[in-house]
Amino acid sequence: MAGFRPDRWVPTEAEVSLVGRPTRGETRKEAWGPAFVRQSRDLTHEGLTLPGHTPDLRLSGPGRIVALVPAHDEEALIGETLQSLAAQTRPADEVVVVADRCTDRTAHISTAHGAKVVESVANTQAKAGALNQVLDELLPRLSDDDAVMIMDSDTSLSPEFIARAARRLHEQEPGLAPIGGVGAIFFGYPLRGLVCHLQDNEYVRYARELHRRRGRADVLTGTASLYPAQGLRHVHRARADNTLPRGDDVYDVQSLTEDNELTLALKHLGYRCVSPCACIVGTELMPTWSRLYYQRLRWQRGALDNLRAYGLTRVTLPYMCRQALTYLSVAFVPFFLTVLGYYTVTKGFPGVPWFWASVTGIAAFERVWAAKRGGWKALLLAAAIVPEVLFDQFLNVVYAKALIDVLTRTDATWEQTHGRKKRLRRLLITTCGLVLLLAGVVGLAFACIALGIAWHLIAVFVLSGAAAAAIRLSRLYPLGLLLSLPSGEPNHDEIPPWHQPGASTAARLASRTHG
Incomplete structure (x- = not known):
């Protein structure tokens, strides 16, 4: 731990040997720049990483990982989301874009980036309904060692997100409940205008709070979360036999905040939910006060409705x-x-x-x-x-x-x-x-x-x-x-890399690796 600083991204020794030590200007920019820097991607036009990219499967844990990206008219953002998936040190084994009632080029762009596109059928239940349609077909063909990552179409993953999340998912500590999901630490981008900076300050403080809690998560955020297939199947069975108060499928379509409700469901079934500080993503900020108002109103109303549905329990207390x-x-x-x-x-x-x-x-x-x-x-x-x-x-x-x-x-x-x-x-x-x-x-x-x-x-x-x-x-x-449930989260040695590599560092890394 002595070689790490918690206030900026720290390159590994392998990366240092490739790109050399960062200059003083780059170090200053990383230390005083925004918490999430949109990463420069060096990919083919299909969105695949260039030759020479080698996944580090030692960090991935067992099983396959299927990434689901629900999207509704997201042609402006879906490309970068899929690029961040392709640039993972441990790529997903399958990427599925769930195109829900799209009227733009979302499906075409997703196909060009090498993703499988599944269109929702007569869906009237928003994001939760579209995901349920795909999960009904997907979960029966996954083993208990497999995992499903669900991420928003306006999210950009840090390069090691999947590798770190998969490793954390398969770390089962003696005496503690199994992990039902690994969520993200999210920062905002692009930072344009006062309203965006105010939101990002909130996210930065929340990341610090999660670090203080050693990764105990209140919500497995919809920005990006990795779930074990057996945990999602458990939720489905529990809804069918009325162990949980609402819903018929994995996601509760009555909830305005389906990610919050799924977190409560997993916790009521005895799972832990964590957000390791190393699992960083960038998410789009609301650019206007009006959009921010409706977003936060939905979040708060959804949270209150979910608590009313579950009632007073040890989990909801x-x-x-x-x-x-x-x-x-x-x-x-x-x-x-x-x-x-x-x-x-x-x-x-x-x-x-x-x-x-x-x-x-x-x-x-x-x-x-x-x-x-x-x-x-x-x-x-x-x-x-x-x-x-x-x-x-x-x-x-x-x-x-x-x-x-x-x-x-x-x-x-x-x-x-x-x-x-x-x-x-x-x-x-x-x-x-x-x-x-x-x-x-x-x-x-x-x-x-x-x-x-x-x-x-x-x-x-x-x-x-x-x-x-x-x-x-x-x-x-x-x-x-x-x-919290029975015992505290173990104190892992992961120190939060609050920054992704700056654009110049990423560019040098790509040029030295693929040049």
Whole structure:
């Protein structure tokens, strides 16, 4: 471990012997650049790696790997996704693009890149329905040693993703439950504009959090995850005999967030879900506030619906606790502003004692420090504080909207594509719900003021946040044993390579290897 640094990609000795030591400028760029750098590909026009590419099967584990790439009108991105699959040190044995109701050149481009294309048949159940159609045919012909990788069509894999994920999947530790899936650590690209940088800062912090948890995953993300074939078959059987609350196939078509629901299903069947810090992918960011709003609304609404379907269990308890903390944070801002406004009007501005300023400073410093592996732009954005505070309030509105939709049993959809009357009705319900929630928080604040405990509650919340920030800075995870299944994840020697090779390094490697 002494030769590795956790804040940038580190070449292997074999790669160093091929390309030589990176220059000082390249090292500086890798250390201070974005967390995920789109890799230069040196491939044939069919998307296959050039002669001289040799998979390292020693790292792959036993069995075959079949990659499924669900796609709906993805001609702009599917090429790079398939190129990243072809450039793996351990390529998939079979690549299948699941073309779902495509009206563009997705199927043609996929075929040109050497992938097998399977078109969905009369599918009305979005991504989950299309994948179920393919898995129904695929799983019966796979052995228990085989694995299925499912990845989004806007994802670019780091070169060793499959090799590392396959190795982790087949590492079974004595006394621990079997691994039901290996998920990705994801970063965003391309980084264009404020909204994209704000999202990427979130992803960088989440990657740091997973490292602190030693890879324990809350969700096997849809960006890219590797599942054992026997685990997926187990889920299918469990749905058929009603061991799981919903669904008939591998994926629950009623869920807005099918990857989150599949993670809960695997955990309820006794599997562990992990996201090793070495399994890195880049995923497309939402370029506009509108698209980001609908994406996050779907994520949060789907998470709440899944928890409601499963109910309170040992598996869902930590998820419900995190949701409770999320909504406590949502309520804190109007609660604090109400208390501060009341005392400012009645007794004058109370000021900010040095103690509370320093306590708040700990949390602010942790947010900046946690974003440092996103590059210098991420650091500046985090240090500015105000943009991220406003972004947090934007997310708070999304969380409140999702809760209102659940409480009012509003139809869950991927996008708001209803007619004008239905959109106006939903807007009215949302507005009334937000007003009622805000009124409830303000009323609670005045009740606490009357009881003389308002500032005490605020102090408890601030101190708890500062303590959590200090724990995150220490990289400890004291709740790991309490909130996870039987035992903690072993401490592997893998240190997260936060960066892919820069374009210049990749180009030199390709030229020396294939030249």
